[in-house]
Amino acid sequence: MKTVQLSDETYEALQRLAKARNVTPDDLLAALILEAPLTLDSLRVLLGSAEFRALTDPTERYLALLARCATNYPSDFADFVSHQESGHRYLMLSREEVQDVRAHNHARQIDGTQFWAVMTIGQAAKRRFVRRLLEFIGCRDETVTEACRGLGIAGADSGEARLLGVA
Numbered sequence: 001m002k003t004v005q006l007s008d009e010t011y012e013a014l015q016r017l018a019k020a021r022n023v024t025p026d027d028l029l030a031a032l033i034l035e036a037p038l039t040l041d042s043l044r045v046l047l048g049s050a051e052f053r054a055l056t057d058p059t060e061r062y063l064a065l066l067a068r069c070a071t072n073y074p075s076d077f078a079d080f081v082s083h084q085e086s087g088h089r090y091l092m093l094s095r096e097e098v099q100d101v102r103a104h105n106h107a108r109q110i111d112g113t114q115f116w117a118v119m120t121i122g123q124a125a126k127r128r129f130v131r132r133l134l135e136f137i138g139c140r141d142e143t144v145t146e147a148c149r150g151l152g153i154a155g156a157d158s159g160e161a162r163l164l165g166v167a
Helices: 008-021 025-035 042-048 050-054 058-072 074-082 095-104 123-136 141-151
Strands: none
Touching: 008 025, 025 042, 042 050, 042 058, 042 141, 058 074, 058 123, 058 141, 074 123, 123 141
């Protein structure tokens, strides 16, 4: 273990930034130095964090990624979800019908949000959803690819270029 000397002001700023990103100062510095180019990408911080790497269950990793997106980009996330073609079909259902659909899809609530994630979708559909979501909120191609890899859903389309400016 090595030590680094920081001024009190720098250390306090590092602590505040790490707390705001819900990571340790060590994880934050590692992400800044090793993984994130000059800008701090909170999603890359999550993907590089010890907490995320400790999640061995792919479902928990998927939900953690969705939760980070939903809490850090709340209006973009809500806008993206509201424009899914399947979204409007649930608006006219009764509470009981919604519960039946939720149970059928093994839906899990995304931490800290009112949103639910459908867990019965296949890997290819999950990869498309994650890619489109991350592109919609403005993630760089490298982050999208890293996220798919981190979720274990990287596939043939994970490296393809995207059309910028197309929502």
